[in-house]
Amino acid sequence: MKRYVSFLFSALSLLSFGVMQIYAQEKKPNIIFIFSDDHAYQAIGAYGNRLVKTPNIDRIAKEGGLFENFLVTNSICGPSRANLLTGKYSHKNGYLANEGKFDMDQTLFSRLMKQGDYQTAWIGKWHLGSLPGDAFDDWKILPGQGYYYNPDFIDAKNDTARYEGYVTDLITEFATDWMDKRDKDKPFFLVVGEKATHREWLPAIEDLGVYDDVEFPLPETFYDSYEGRKAAADQDMTIEKSMRISDDLKVHAKFGLSDEQAAAKRKRITQRRYGNKVLNDREKQVVERLVYQGMYERLNKEQAAKVQAYYDEIAKDFDAKKLTGNALTEWKYQRYLKDYLATAHSLDRNIGKLLAYLDQHGLAENTIVIYGSDQGFYLGEHGWFDKRFIYQESLKTPFVIRYPKVIKPGTKFKQHVLNIDWAPTLLEIAGVSVSSDIQGTSFLGLLKANGKNVVTREASYYHYYEFPQPHHVSPHFGIxxxxxKLVRFYKGQEAWELYDLKKDPKELDNLYGQKKYEKTIQGLKNTLKDLIIQYDDQDAAKILNQAD
Incomplete structure (x- = not known):
């Protein structure tokens, strides 16, 4: 009898061990998607920039894969987040431009992730007008664009509170806190929504001046004449004319508020909003948020003293130089990059904290780590900052991914992939059926093949809408x-453009209308029309059908 019991115990132990092994093999991976704002691929070491320091983004690429042609479908902040959530083009998800109110009632892939037993959260910048609601199990988001210093956050209970500190550090703190408190029996999907590197590019105190010893070379197209490109000439996003000396580059900017200034502003706001009534606690909170609503007014006394001292030295140097013309424009370019990249420095450091958290908690081997931006950005190319155009610097977004035991370290993916492809890919990883209204295509097969012998799409469709403000970029669509690259501008400027990306990667020579390209243009127009029909972009179809 004892032998039988012993045998039975051994058999059950072996069976249990086998079941555990199978479970371990089939255990779904956790997913962290670090989603930054306006971070240019050309500002990252892994993408070839030897003057910047991005060791932690580079680490993700080195230990996983890097996409060389990850493209967006509408190069602007809010719509790019809507593309992520829905897997649909802007004309289908209804969020065409910033500062609208995103329809939360449509199919969102984060809700579908729950069907795969994933616990979900979004921490940080959201920027969609609506609150996340039940789209995520938990969330803690910045209202609107948010602030770099001492920002407000809204939590899943719809409570708003102000937190002391630098926004990137706080987002990391809240993200790791959530991972500490989550249900450990479930896989998790976490979006870490970063404010960096959005305008006005205000670095953390410890990063002020980190690039001040670097003289950045001017991009080849810095003094672009825009010849033959009417839409490129008719915009309001040049470093020369559109970048503000005080508001953007902080020359003679004032940081923080004195007690007297805060009291006077508090009195004005209270009188204007509430008259002479006695305020309740909620109303007092509203007034305090309005007192410190300016980006630079948010800093407390200690923060303001350090930041003010740094930029006062910049202002003193600027005043002494008495710059004009090209010298002034080039000075603005240098200051822009130094602040932009110093802001990215904190972003990268905090990505390092997230990677360290995974290592320290034994999560690295079963956690997919993704780093991407909502779109590309201009760092002086064509004389610009900002994004919006279909041209390469804003069309291409950085995207690196570490997927242990699937992607071989150091893999580079050359295929075209779109940001509407994020949702179906993550759903397939989660083992969840992809909703029929999702327009993107999963690239999980591409990841598993490590980029070899997999064709994604031969042409990628794009459509930008926001006009005329804030940067007066003519709406356009193209492939x-x-x-x-074939582009049709409409409203503002009416024009076609064609570029041979092999011969002209800087997109300076508009070939449209040249006789020798007639067959190429017709073929591309046919492809453009096919994609417009495929994605059911009816507004673009009407414009395309109009006589040129």
Missing amino acids: TTERY
């Missing part, structure tokens, strides 16, 4: 292939 990009491996060799060519």
